[in-house]
Amino acid sequence: MSAIRRVEVSGGTTYSIEIGAGLLDDGARLARTVRGRHALIVSDENVAPLYLARLEAALHASRPSLSVAHFVIPPGEHEKTLARFGECLGALAALGATRDASVIALGGGVVGDLAGFAAACWMRGIDCVQVPTTLLAMVDSSVGGKTAVDLPSGKNLVGAFHPPRAVIADTTALRTLPDRELRAGLAEVVKYGAIFDASFLDWLEAHAEALLARDDEALAEAVARSCRYKADVVARDLYEHGDRAMLNFGHTFGHAIETEQGYAGTRGDGLNHGEAVAVGMVLAARLSAALGRASAADVDRLKHLLERLDLPTSIPDGLAPQALLERMRLDKKADAAGLRFILWDKAGAARIVAGVPDDAVLAVLAAG
Numbered sequence: 551m552s553a554i555r556r557v558e559v560s561g562g563t564t565y566s567i568e569i570g571a572g573l574l575d576d577g578a579r580l581a582r583t584v585r586g587r588h589a590l591i592v593s594d595e596n597v598a599p600l601y602l603a604r605l606e607a608a609l610h611a612s613r614p615s616l617s618v619a620h621f622v623i624p625p626g627e628h629e630k631t632l633a634r635f636g637e638c639l640g641a642l643a644a645l646g647a648t649r650d651a652s653v654i655a656l657g658g659g660v661v662g663d664l665a666g667f668a669a670a671c672w673m674r675g676i677d678c679v680q681v682p683t684t685l686l687a688m689v690d691s692s693v694g695g696k697t698a699v700d701l702p703s704g705k706n707l708v709g710a711f712h713p714p715r716a717v718i719a720d721t722t723a724l725r726t727l728p729d730r731e732l733r734a735g736l737a738e739v740v741k742y743g744a745i746f747d748a749s750f751l752d753w754l755e756a757h758a759e760a761l762l763a764r765d766d767e768a769l770a771e772a773v774a775r776s777c778r779y780k781a782d783v784v785a786r787d788l789y790e791h792g793d794r795a796m797l798n799f800g801h802t803f804g805h806a807i808e809t810e811q812g813y814a815g816t817r818g819d820g821l822n823h824g825e826a827v828a829v830g831m832v833l834a835a836r837l838s839a840a841l842g843r844a845s846a847a848d849v850d851r852l853k854h855l856l857e858r859l860d861l862p863t864s865i866p867d868g869l870a871p872q873a874l875l876e877r878m879r880l881d882k883k884a885d886a887a888g889l890r891f892i893l894w895d896k897a898g899a900a901r902i903v904a905g906v907p908d909d910a911v912l913a914v915l916a917a918g
């Protein structure tokens with residue numbers, strides 16, 4: 551087994567993110583994170599045939615007394631719903647899950663958000679162990695404790711902050727990830743450089759080809775560095791009263807696109823989350839430049855890097871600017887005073903900005 555990278559997350563609850571090849575088969579490591587007698591593994595129909603039996607076997611070998619059940623949903627953002635959340639709670643009830651039970655989220659961010667929210671709510675909160683299998687989930691959604699489901703009216707509108715008990719990321723799972731989903735994860739990786747550290751953008755520019763070619767070392771390094779950026783801000787601001795909102799760079803635009811497209815991304819006829827964030831980051835960067843806050847050169851740099859990673863950088867056809875603006879009004883950063891955006895001062899430095907005129911936003915949306 552190659553070296554395991556470990557990132558500690560503090561801020562209320564403390565837990566470890568462990569990143570390495572082969573961790574899915576490390577039953578002892580998995581079992582150490584699971585208290586009690588019951589564990590419900592939540593997964594989706596793409597991931598379960600690949601990894602569920604392995605995870606169950608590893609757990610059983612290490613803790614034969616553990617009562618393990620699974621709840622498997624169809625794949626896709628359109629499944630991150632209150633209805634599936636209810637079914638997941640039903641699966642916990644059928645298992646007889648007590649307050650020391652665990653939910654194990656085996657999959658991408660959809661599974662992680664849904665399973666995490668079920669864990670947050672079952673008996674007012676039980677453990678959730680995140681076992682991310684997409685790049686996006688390894689670098690972002692498995693960390694930090696944001697859990698949620700979508701409503702037709704907006705992304706992640708029903709949820710809770712519920713930090714995981716542990717995150718165990720087996721990087722070999724990335725070998726089966728479709729190219730499109732790998733690229734989607736890279737969008738959130740670029741986000742960390744864009745908001746926190748221009749030197750990480752340099753690193754990404756130097757390693758773009760290696761990442762796309764799934765070089766093990768480059769991917770593991772990208773995961774670990776991303777987790778460190780996220781752990782750092784989550785430790786300071788778990789509940790997103792301040793700096794954590796930087797992680798929403800590109801998301802006000804991106805979530806509006808996903809919602810307006812009816813969460814069609816993973817069904818193939820819309821943008822998935824990472825793709826929508828890629829477009830959203832370019833729009834947020836353009837808005838920053840339009841308001842005199844960032845240079846055109848930095849906007850071009852970001853766009854060029856995303857293009858090299860084969861990510862979309864413009865709004866898909868058929869989405870009206872006014873409709874997207876209306877979607878943004880349910881963004882969770884908005885308050886009684888209106889919308890707030892994460893804007894750029896320059897590459898590697900972002901801030902939350904209120905009072906952005908609708909006209910400026912509409913102009914950016916109209917330019918695509």
Ligand SMILES: NC(=O)c1ccc[n+]([C@@H]2O[C@H](COP(=O)([O-])OP(=O)(O)OC[C@H]3O[C@@H](n4cnc5c(N)ncnc54)[C@H](O)[C@@H]3O)[C@@H](O)[C@H]2O)c1
Nearest residue numbers: 596625658659660683684686687690691696723726727823
């Ligand atoms: N909670 C957070 O902080 C946070 C952060 C970022 C994103 N998110 C959420 O995460 C979701 C997006 O997550 P995602 O990009 O992982 O999408 P996803 O969960 O839909 O997974 C993408 C696709 O890859 C498949 N898949 C997963 N792992 C695989 C593997 N190893 N091999 C083959 N196929 C595999 C899935 O079945 C799915 O079809 C969105 O709902 C987004 O809102 C949450």
Ligand SMILES: O=C(O)C(=O)C[C@@H](O)[C@H](O)[C@H](O)COP(=O)(O)O
Nearest residue numbers: 690694696705706794797798801882
């Ligand atoms: O962890 C965070 O904080 C983030 O904002 C990470 C985002 O990448 C993620 O998409 C998150 O789910 C968005 O949160 P929301 O509060 O805008 O729904």
Ligand SMILES: [Zn+2]
Nearest residue numbers: 738801823827
């Ligand atoms: Zn995101």
